[in-house]
Amino acid sequence: MKNAAGREIPGRIGDRRLAPFEGAFATSRGGAKAGRPQKSAKRCEDKLLPSIDVAIDACELSDGMTISFHHSFRDGDRVVNQVLDVCARKGIGDLRLFPTAIFPVHEPLIGHIESGVVSQIEGSMNGPVGAFVSRGGALAQPAVLRSHGARWRAVEAGDVEIDVAFIAAPQADSYGNANGVHGTTPCGTISFCAVDAQYARKTVILTNDLAPYPVYPMEIEQGWADYVVEVEEIGDPGSIVSGTLQLTRSPTRLRIARLTADAVVASPYFADGFSFQGGAGGISLAVTKYLGDEMERAGIVGSFGMGGGTKLLVDLLHRGLIRAILDGQAFDLDAIESLRDDEAHVLIDPGFYANADSRGCATYKLDVAFLGATEVDLDFNVNVNTHSDGLLLHGIGGHQDVASGAAMTMITVPTLRGRIPVIVDRVTTVTTPGEVIDVVATERGLAVNPRREDLVERFRAAGLPVRPLEEIKAEAQRMVRSVGRPVFGDEIIAVIEWRDGTVIDVVRKVEGWT
């Protein structure tokens, strides 16, 4: 059947029935939350175990179970591979992996899939594992991709039942209190996994910095944790966060950032109390910088900036241009330091940030967001998961959540990446539907979704180049002869969920290219 994004979705895959996407805000649930069994702590209980191996035994981890991880160490993570190696050694197989995301550093996972240790993945796949899966890489079930908010929702709703959550913590005490801002390898936040810690049958904290009780702030609490294991290494500090993220120097990208910032200033939202979400991409960073200067010039104080925290966002806080930062993940060392030291730099978890089935999302308080894309189509649908070659190479991150939440969502993209056009007739995969996208900002002008005539008038009045998306697409494609397209087979290798658990698209196996 065709869903509301115009995508062909099967009614079921294996024993899972798929609910088609019906619209960005069309479905809502009234069911009860899932939960874990109660457990009563005893005085003087010792949660400290000597090794991952022993912890796996204590959790009674066995074939076919679901294990989860957070991705706050990004490409510097040392925990996923360690735990899976122990599982393999112990002969545990057929595991379902439920990470918040996996990165190129997790390439050894391919071996574990091939040998049957892992048979299913529900989580974002960045890089080699995604490419492997796209080519029909032997997972028993299709992968399931969810946004940050949707993953939280899926756990609370009981869509995914976690058997063991392995939570890497830069600092923890032996009773299970833990955080990401202290220790020798801080990563900023470990709250991505806070829902896992509360809903998993067993929760194991892995730390390389075991500190005396009580460790605080308590992103993960003692009441959630079953076991604590001290390990030598949880992450490589060099790859966890950047020293300082670099602003782009590319004139094309700076031009996109300039147009984006000018559009924000011309929008009805640029006034006292203004809020926005920035990212860590080169264009986003430049927009954040430009916006700060514009706010200063106009004498405007924003209510909050939403992270990924970066030095640039922290600078805005310190200059008094925003009253607070709501931060779900820190992207550089300055952001981590500020998370520790600035009261107004508030650490938030994905539930607070974006859980659609909750009584409030921070994203709904956003005025403006600027997000990236691998492709955008003429209906303003956005793809962030697959490339034009059809391979599944990226996760959703917070894209759907932020795009749905912000009053004005802008997609900032160059029209070409090398010879590959970014504006296309039809996106390879719909991650985020055009109904929640307001503006596409390219180096060749701003395209405004026809739903937003009000913005067109304002942008024009400010002398900004507003152009039809078709025209921008045609101008870029003049520069390159036709580009091939992937040929997909029938086999579905991944399901892209919308925030509410319906299916917005599926990714099929790539068989070849035309």
Place this chain on the structure above:
Amino acid sequence: MDVRVGSEAKGDCTVEVRRGRAGGIEVETKNAELLGDGLRAVATETIAALEAEDLAIRVADSGALDYVVAARIEAAVREARPETEPIAPAVERRASPRDRPRRSRLYAPGNSPRLLAGIDIHGADCVLFDLEDSVPPTEKASARILVKHLLASVPFKDEVWVRINPLDGGGRDDLAEVLRGRPNGVCLPKAESAEDVRRLVEELSDLEATLGIGHGATWVMPIVETARGVLHSEEIASASDRVVMVAFGAEDFTRDIGALRSDRSLHFARSRIVAASAAAEVQASDTVYADLENDVGLAEESALARELGFDGKGAINPRQLDSIHRAFSPTKEELAYARRVVEAAEEAEAIGSGAVALDGKMIDRPVLERARRLIAYGEQLAEGEVAK
């Protein structure tokens, strides 16, 4: 020996012509499944246009646009086989009025596809492709071919110029190549006399006739950047009807006179060039500001240049354009005052009064003329902004 042109930089490609092999095309790209066919189509067309089907040609792509691929192939084939006839692309170029606003002239190195990509989007009044200082001697030949293809394939809204090498140092070859891309104008570096300009103009006239371009279609911008040039700026500015603007180059000039670069050391040259240009009724453009990181310095120097009478200024990076455009655009207040001056003059004329007064001050003829020019200029700018 095999021939190899281009580079492995992003946005470029390398093209090799391999001797002693059967003719044919080999295409290599990181994303062969998606890009191979398109690249092959461009290569096949270009090679057919050059009648070089018998050569063994290998294209290794790093994200090059079509015109870059075509240019690299043409450069390689012509190096391997110098008798090859250059490609003459079909070009539509809108004629550009002599007195249009030229607040900025944005330099772009003619040998770098990465820096040339998207050079048309920044809204410079003049984009200036450089074949001189930014191109090393070994890349001069391929750069002029690249600029030709760029001029022919990108639909520029800005005025497009090429800075050639000195006529006797490769400049003639530059002209023969790039005029096929029909630039709006040619910049002559190190102009030192009227004779220098006239030699360029002769060359242009000959080429325009040969290539079937309308006579006089190509404007000239002499760049004055030596002591001799500054002293002769009057004859340079008035050497030909083709001259629409005289540009100042401070780097070479300070070296030439043994000065340190400062506003004081440049003052004489700047004012001399402005006066010479005004006398010849052409525009004057100030030197580039080299410190990319210093926005305040750029704004100050632009304001100074406008105060001295310049019409525009050079830019070495698109980032500098906003500041330069701000400095050289009439302000709202200036435009409003100019309109009041014209209105007062019209009223005076209506009642048959010879004398015009505004706010108790007499408005004489030059002030009125200047007001009219300013209004016309403001209108041209407004149209340009909308077009972009």
